[in-house]
Amino acid sequence: MDQLDLFAAETPPPPRPRDPAVWIARLLLLREPSLDEGAVLREVRFRRGLNVVWAPPTPPKGGNRLREGRLSGHTAGKTTLCRVLRYLLGEERYGTARTQERIRVRLPEGWAVGEIVVQGERWVVGRPFALGLHPFAVRGVSVEEALARRGPYQDFLAAVSEATAASLPVRALPHARRPLDWSHLLTWVARDQEARFAGVVELRHPSSESSSPSPTVADRHVVLRAALNLVSDEERELQQEQEELAERRKRLESEGALLRRRAEEDRRRLVSLLALSPDEGEAGPLFATLLREHVVARRAELEREEAALGELEVEAEEAYAEATRAAGEQAVREHQHREAEAAVERQVTRAGEGASREASFPPQAQRSEDARRSEASVAPRAGVGASAAPPDGAALVAPAVPRQSAEIVAPPGPRATGRCNVLLSVALERGCPHAAAEAEAHAAHAALPLFAASFTRVAEAALPAPTGSVGIAGTTAHSLPDAAEVLATLESAAAAAREAWAAASTERATLHGLYVQKNAAVQTLRARIAEGRASLAEAERLHTYASASLDDVQEHEQALARAARAADALSKRKAQRQRQHGEALGRFSGRFDDVIQALLGREVGGRADVRGGEIGLHITEHGERDGAAMETVKVLAFDLAALSLGAEGTGHFPGLLIHDGPREADLDELIYERLFLYAEELEARFPGEPPFQYLITTTAPPPERLRQAPWLLEPRLDASTPEGRLLRMDL
Missing domain, CATH: 3.40.50 (Rossmann fold)
Known part of the structure; x- marks a missing residue:
């Protein structure tokens, strides 16, 4: 069965005579x-x-x-x-x-x-x-x-x-x-x-x-060709449209290649950013699905990490509160220890004042003086994390206080006028005379009123109310046995304060270390979440770009396909029109040949063609015949051929x-x-x-x-x- 060609030229109807226009x-x-x-x-x-x-x-x-x-x-x-x-x-x-x-x-x-x-x-x-x-x-x-x-x-x-x-x-x-x-x-x-x-x-x-x-030669040829139906605006428009369409296809192909490269680059960056496997990163229809699944999973993971971060932040806040409380307690215990040691020193001093009169107490006086000197020699090295050791032969052996493992943070707010910029922990370690008072103020600022209120003067608690004693100037004083008891009581209180201070320092160091650990975990998780969110945002941005690039690629491919279909239809229309013009030229050339033979004889042939938009006329008999007379014959035959075809209804x-x-x-x-x-x-x-x-x-x-x-x-x-x-x- 023959296929129907929709673009085939219709068989022209037989010419019918028409009246002259x-x-x-x-x-x-x-x-x-x-x-x-x-x-x-x-x-x-x-x-x-x-x-x-x-x-x-x-x-x-x-x-x-x-x-x-x-x-x-x-x-x-x-x-x-x-x-x-x-x-x-x-x-x-x-x-x-x-x-x-x-x-x-x-x-x-x-x-x-x-x-x-x-x-x-x-x-x-x-x-x-x-x-x-x-x-x-x-x-x-x-x-x-x-x-x-x-x-x-x-x-x-x-x-x-x-x-x-x-x-x-x-x-x-x-x-x-x-x-x-x-x-x-x-x-x-x-x-x-x-x-x-x-x-x-x-x-x-x-x-x-x-x-x-008087138009140009080219335009005069157009006039003649138009009257003979050898040219039409449609053909020229089709030619122009075909050239514009070819240029458009070329531009689309160039833009399409650029868009494909851009989409491929966005895809590679996504694969690298999301750490996808090579198989998952292959371009294809499943890539978008895998990407969406990965983004959803990563977002859910970030949400879980954010929930965990909230819990961890609560724990870190609690650890901070405990560490702050322990630091305040440590400061209180240190202060109590210092007060107890001071009480001991004062008692030793009192006892020393009566040494010239009471020769029976040299050993005790000597011991108090040695304790005082030992305390004075150790005091410059003592800080929050260390305390003075008692002299040899003392009744109390103070336990070693653990060295402070972290810095004590100064109270918030602007630094008071006259304060130095040295950290409080460093000042305490180096024996700064103002450090103890600063630590006490810090403990009070850290919302530890319970411990601050517990400050009592050990001497007030340990010494009985004086009933009178004789000093060097003749005043009355405690008896030596009573002074020894008082000193023993004070030294016992000092030892207890020292142990409490050591225990508070240990607790403070432990709680501070726990807070540092919790806070580091919070910061690490926060950084990971921020990095994850930035990575996810970048992935979504790249996915948007890649999707837009793919859409552009598809749109350009569709436009290119439409242009190709239009070019094909255009070529068929142009071919049809050219076929019609070719048939018209064939008819005219045949009629021109008929007139030439009528004027010059059957042995002579005539032919008309169109080259470069110009009509060419040829007379042949054993080759091309030229000359002035032949040119006149060509013109006359051309006009008569056009007249006769027009009379028949052609052209x-x-x-x-x-x-x-x-x-x-x-x-x-x-x-x-x-x-x-x-x-x-x-x-x-x-x-x-x-x-x-x-x-x-x-x-x-x-x-x-x-x-x-x-x-x-x-x-x-x-x-x-x-x-x-x-x-x-x-x-």
Whole structure:
């Protein structure tokens, strides 16, 4: 089963004859805008088909001799007739500046009036020879009515443009960028005689002073190709669209490659950031799923760690409170120890004061003095973590106080004026005299009123109320046995205070170490959570970028696919249009070959082609045939081929063709006569009224059988007399 090709060119319908879009039925040359007797200078009636305007030369009598004969065929008015017709059809001037001036002098009120049929409707068109008068055009009335009514001439031009240029497949000339209208077609329909039929696009010559449009050579080829259906705006638009689409595809491919590289880089960074395995990091549809699962799991893990951090922070706060309490207690115990030691020292001093009177107590006095010296020697080294050792032979052996394992933090708030910047623990270790008081103040600031309130003077608790003793000055004092008991009591209290201080220091060090451990764990966990959240935020950011990049890649791939489909459809449309133009060119080339053979013989071939946007014409017989005469034949055959195809309904040729004196370049008489014969044959192809109008002016005689009506128009022009000339006068 054959596949249906939606883009295949449809088989064109068989050509059907059509009426010419515009043709001329009648010409009136008037002395004045009236049909009164004497006002009509010349009346010429035209027909559809071949129209021959002949101005035959006067045959010489007795042979051709120098300095004999008269002008008859030349200057009779053939070109003026063609220029007047062009003038009625819309051209700006009806002759050269000199010709127009002479006519205006002789006919200051003269008019050219024509009956012109446009799309089957008859128009009466009038244009003055003189300056300052307005042309007119009226549709569907007689000449007499038109002269009286005088409608706007622009209506006629609009109707002609609609009939001839509206159907053209090209709307504007590509180089001039101006609309392609009837004025451009008129330059081809009625070529300048001065252009000598020298080339297919040699339509106007400067010497004719026609003021017609003079586009570039390329635009003139566009005019001819458009009328022959060999080019169209659609094809040019398709070509331009195809070029733009190709550029867009190129840009999309380049951007797509960049986006793919960017997406791949984002994916690699995600794999590295999330520490995914190589298998998990492979690009593909599962990567996004794995990434989402990893992000969800990591977020849940962070939430668990944050919950654990909350618990750990509570524990750290409790440890801090305990460590603070222990530090305060340590300070209190240290203070109590110092007070007890001071009490012992004072008691020893009291006992020493009576040594000169009480010789029976030297050993005890000596012992107290030794204890005092021992205490004084150790005191500079004592701190929060160490205490003075008792002298040898003492009744109490103080336990060693553990060295402080952490720094004591100063109370919060601004530092008081006069305080140094040395840490309290260092000051205590180095025996600073202000350290004990600072530690006491710190303990009090640390919310330990219980221990601060427990400060009591050991001496007050240990010494009985004095009942009187005798001193050196004769005052009364305790007896030596009582003093020994007091000293023993004080030393026992000092030992107990020292042990309490050591125990408080140990507890403080233990609790402070626990707090440091808890706080380090809190900080470590906080850092890990912060790092995890930053990593997760970076992963989500990279995932957003990667997703956007992937979306861009997919969008570009879809756009590229759409562009590819559009390019394919565009290529098919362009190929279809080119196929249609190729078929039209084939038909025209075949018709051109038919005309060439009719003019030159069956052994000669003709061919038309289009290269680089320009129409090429070729005549071949044992090779390419060139020369001035062949160029004229090519132009004449080209015009007749366009006329005949247009008459058959192919192409857009308007159906009117005017050749003014086409025998150029010493064209052979037989070839020239065949031009008329071909037009006669073309008439015969169509039954009834011919669907074209071909007007040819000539000085050389047409074929004998065509020197009569209806082909030969009246009157025959003759320049040998004023009455024989077109305007019936010498200019």
